Amino acid sequence: MPDDYQVLKLRPEKEKLDPFRPYLYFHEEEPGFDGKLHKVNTIFLTNRECPFKCVMCDLWKHTLDESVPPGAIADQIRYALDQLPEASVIKLYNNGNFFDRRAIPVEDYPDICNLISDYETVIVENHPKLCNKHILDFQKRLNGTLEIALGLETIHPEVLPRLNKQMDTDIFIEAVHFLKLNNIRTRAFILLNPPFLTDRQENIDWCLKSVEFAIQTGIDTCSIIPTRAGNGIMDQLQKDGEFLLPELTDFEEVIDRAFQNNSGRIFADTWNLKPFSDCSDCLQQRTERLNQMNLKQCTLPQIKCHCNKV
Numbered sequence: 038m039p040d041d042y043q044v045l046k047l048r049p050e051k052e053k054l055d056p057f058r059p060y061l062y063f064h065e066e067e068p069g070f071d072g073k074l075h076k077v078n079t080i081f082l083t084n085r086e087c088p089f090k091c092v093m094c095d096l097w098k099h100t101l102d103e104s105v106p107p108g109a110i111a112d113q114i115r116y117a118l119d120q121l122p123e124a125s126v127i128k129l130y131n132n133g134n135f136f137d138r139r140a141i142p143v144e145d146y147p148d149i150c151n152l153i154s155d156y157e158t159v160i161v162e163n164h165p166k167l168c169n170k171h172i173l174d175f176q177k178r179l180n181g182t183l184e185i186a187l188g189l190e191t192i193h194p195e196v197l198p199r200l201n202k203q204m205d206t207d208i209f210i211e212a213v214h215f216l217k218l219n220n221i222r223t224r225a226f227i228l229l230n231p232p233f234l235t236d237r238q239e240n241i242d243w244c245l246k247s248v249e250f251a252i253q254t255g256i257d258t259c260s261i262i263p264t265r266a267g268n269g270i271m272d273q274l275q276k277d278g279e280f281l282l283p284e285l286t287d288f289e290e291v292i293d294r295a296f297q298n299n300s301g302r303i304f305a306d307t308w309n310l311k312p313f314s315d316c317s318d319c320l321q322q323r324t325e326r327l328n329q330m331n332l333k334q335c336t337l338p339q340i341k342c343h344c345n346k347v
Contacts, residue, residue: 038199039270044090047269051098054083056105062117064124068302068334070257075158076124080117082110084140087133089164091202092232093190095268096132104139111148118152126158135161135185136172143174150178160224162186165204165212173219184222186260187212192247196233206250213255224258224302225251229291230283231264232274237287244291249298258302261295263288263313285313285323289339292327296336304331316344 054060061081069075086100114129129149133140141149153159163172163185176183191197192206216223227247230240248259263283266272274280292305305327314320319342326337 039092039201041090041201044092044201044270047273048097049269051100051102054099054101056083056101056109057112057116059083059113059117060099062121064121066332067126067304068332069126069158070302074332075126076122077126077128078118078121078124078156079128079130080114080121082113082129082131082141084110084131084133085137087140087164088137089134089201089203091188091190092200092270092274093228093264093268095265095271098268100132105142107142107144108148110141110145111152114149114152125156126160127153127156128160129153130160130162130186133162134164134167136163136167136169136175138171143171146175146178150175150180154180157181158184158222160184160186162188162226164188165209168212168215172216172221176219176221182222184224184257185216186224186226187256189225189247189251189256190228191231191234191243192250193231193234193243196231196243199233200231210254217255222258223256224260225256227251227259227261228264229261229288230281232271232280235278235281237281237284240281240283241287241291241294245294245298248295248303252301256301258304259295260304260306261288261291262306263310265312283313285310285320288313289323289327292330293336293339296330296334302334307331316342318342319344 059080060083063079065077066074067077085104086097135141159181165187229244234240251259266275295303307324307327310324319340322340330337
């Protein structure tokens with residue numbers, strides 16, 4: 038089972054980042070719980086790397102080795118908001134854990150909440166182990182509703198312990214129950230084809246089982262992510278036959294079946310699906326189909342192509 042040392046040993050270099058600027062921000066739309074489309078401003082904050090060295094993670098590429106100084110996170114948000122249009126939802130994603138005090142300084146909470154006071158919903162990401170009473174101080178300062186995205190990844194009993202995530206399903210359940218008790222909405226990140234599971238049909242089945250588990254636990258929204266190589270150790274696992282890159286066809290099947298199962302709100306992560314497709318003729322159309330399914334929250338007719346992957 039890979040540990041921190043093995044994960045770090047195989048890494049390529051990080052990107053060079055400015056601690057006073059977000060490394061990415063954009064405007065998008067997302068259906069709300071009311072069934073209407075909501076404008077969303079998403080900001081990817083530059084901050085200290087997550088302390089959990091998950092095997093499949095590549096988010097560390099856009100993080101720093103040291104904590105940012107007080108005021109830097111507020112400066113990043115201020116800078117992004119000056120470039121972005123009005124929206125009712127804001128995502129403050131930091132490639133780690135928003136409530137890791139070494140990542141987002143507690144001293145910045147008042148300024149952060151003041152900057153985002155007009156937003157109806159504030160979404161951040163956090164490790165289930167770090168879902169505790171410290172969240173409530175931030176929640177009390179908000180004018181809007183807080184939502185926290187948690188990495189569930191998979192409920193496969195042999196795979197989850199090998200991801201070096203330092204979490205089991207009991208910890209996840211405890212975190213979700215704590216958040217629900219305090220009126221905090223939740224979403225879960227779930228992987229299709231995590232490492233150490235190399236049978237195509239098993240990957241599809243366990244992804245859907247993980248979605249079902251998340252919804253039954255109380256998760257409001259599931260975001261399904263096809264697992265990628267490119268972080269060093271995942272490339273090695275692929276060479277060793279311990280990681281199977283998902284096919285776009287499998288991803289489409291999982292999303293279609295999740296909607297058919299009425300599994301709450303479902304989102305397909307459609308960022309850069311090119312590695313999962315071997316046909317350039319239909320990739321754009323198939324990606325757009327998934328994007329439209331995200332917006333409409335229903336299945337749509339499949340794209341037919343000469344490649345026969347429909």
